[in-house]
Amino acid sequence: MQTCLELAESGRVDVLRAGIWKPRTNPGCFEGIGIKGLAWMANAKKATGLPIAVEVATGKHVESALEFGVDLLWIGARTTVNPFSVQDVAEALRGSDIPVLVKNPMHADLALWAGAVQRLQAVGVKQLGLIHRGFSSFGESRYRNAPMWHLVLEMRRKMPELPIICDPSHICGNRHLLQSVAQEAADLNFDGLMLESHCCPSQAWSDAAQQLTPKDLIELIDAINWRKVSADKPDFQEKLEAMRSQIDQYDAELLAILSKRMDITEQIGVIKRDNDVTILQASRWDEIVQRILDNSEQLQLSREFLHILMNAIHMESISRQNKVMNLR
Ligand SMILES: O=C(O)C(=O)C[C@]1(C(=O)O)C=C[C@@H](O)C=C1
Numbered sequence: 001m002q003t004c005l006e007l008a009e010s011g012r013v014d015v016l017r018a019g020i021w022k023p024r025t026n027p028g029c030f031e032g033i034g035i036k037g038l039a040w041m042a043n044a045k046k047a048t049g050l051p052i053a054v055e056v057a058t059g060k061h062v063e064s065a066l067e068f069g070v071d072l073l074w075i076g077a078r079t080t081v082n083p084f085s086v087q088d089v090a091e092a093l094r095g096s097d098i099p100v101l102v103k104n105p106m107h108a109d110l111a112l113w114a115g116a117v118q119r120l121q122a123v124g125v126k127q128l129g130l131i132h133r134g135f136s137s138f139g140e141s142r143y144r145n146a147p148m149w150h151l152v153l154e155m156r157r158k159m160p161e162l163p164i165i166c167d168p169s170h171i172c173g174n175r176h177l178l179q180s181v182a183q184e185a186a187d188l189n190f191d192g193l194m195l196e197s198h199c200c201p202s203q204a205w206s207d208a209a210q211q212l213t214p215k216d217l218i219e220l221i222d223a224i225n226w227r228k229v230s231a232d233k234p235d236f237q238e239k240l241e242a243m244r245s246q247i248d249q250y251d252a253e254l255l256a257i258l259s260k261r262m263d264i265t266e267q268i269g270v271i272k273r274d275n276d277v278t279i280l281q282a283s284r285w286d287e288i289v290q291r292i293l294d295n296s297e298q299l300q301l302s303r304e305f306l307h308i309l310m311n312a313i314h315m316e317s318i319s320r321q322n323k324v325m326n327l328r
């Protein structure tokens with residue numbers, strides 16, 4: 001209640017959210033206060049005048065949330081991965097007009113994300129949106145859940161009518177990266193942010209490292225630069241158009257060169273086929289990648305980008321050679 005009151009007083013928060021049922025990876029962790037917390041949330045709504053939101057994972061959760069006057073629901077990442085659970089939630093939502101946000105599934109599977117949205121649309125949920133909370137990945141990373149922004153941009157392309165909220169708290173897993181991730185989301189035209197706050201973060205029963213005090217949360221929000229999608233000034237438009245036409249020309253040149261490169265790979269495929277030589281030539285490929293990466297500084301292109309680009313080129317080469325190999 002103390003956290004809610006401080007946030008409401010700032011006038012900078014639109015919705016209060018709380019995890020009443022919290023799916024945790026390890027048993028024995030705090031798994032949420034359960035249904036009695038809904039009454040606390042209803043009190044917070046009364047005291048602050050702000051709408052309230054909870055995560056639901058089952059049809060029963062939906063029924064309870066609706067009973068307590070919850071204003072907005074979200075489906076968590078662990079639920080989005082399971083079509084049975086999403087369907088159960090969807091059935092309980094039939095006939096209700098409550099808005100629902102769908103978090104991306106834990107792993108990078110856009111079809112699963114879209115599928116969850118479609119299940120909700122099929123039962124008549126009209127007010128829908130998406131939440132980006134990052135994707136689990138194996139190994140060391142500065143993020144708890146890798147943002148993989150390109151996947152979210154692709155999802156936005158597939159479902160442009162849906163608003164999309166970023167959840168930097170779950171992406172970062174610690175409070176130090178929150179500002180930069182929140183700004184990145186703003187720069188990628190996200191429609192809002194979902195951030196965790198606790199009046200005394202060190203005492204939070206879950207995800208303590210990613211909680212911000214209400215004061216710090218407001219500072220973070222105020223420091224974000226929400227830029228506009230375009231600017232009307234003629235000077236800006238003229239310069240932009242000139243540079244865009246240069247880009248169009250370079251793209252055309254790039255693709256023409258790529259197409260020529262692929263023709264050569266195909267010819268190599270033919271002589272490999274005739275001489276029974278394997279497609280993959282690991283040491284030649286290593287040599288190419290090494291040479292290109294050594295030039296990354298001079299080209300002012302990041303090693304990460306060059307790696308992804310060269311991998312894509314190599315995979316296409318291999319697929320072209322695969323086709324001619326099997327033509328004999
Ligand atoms: O040099 C070759 O043998 C090729 O087939 C060309 C090429 C490439 O695209 O550069 C493609 C596949 C090999 O693994 C190595 C290199």
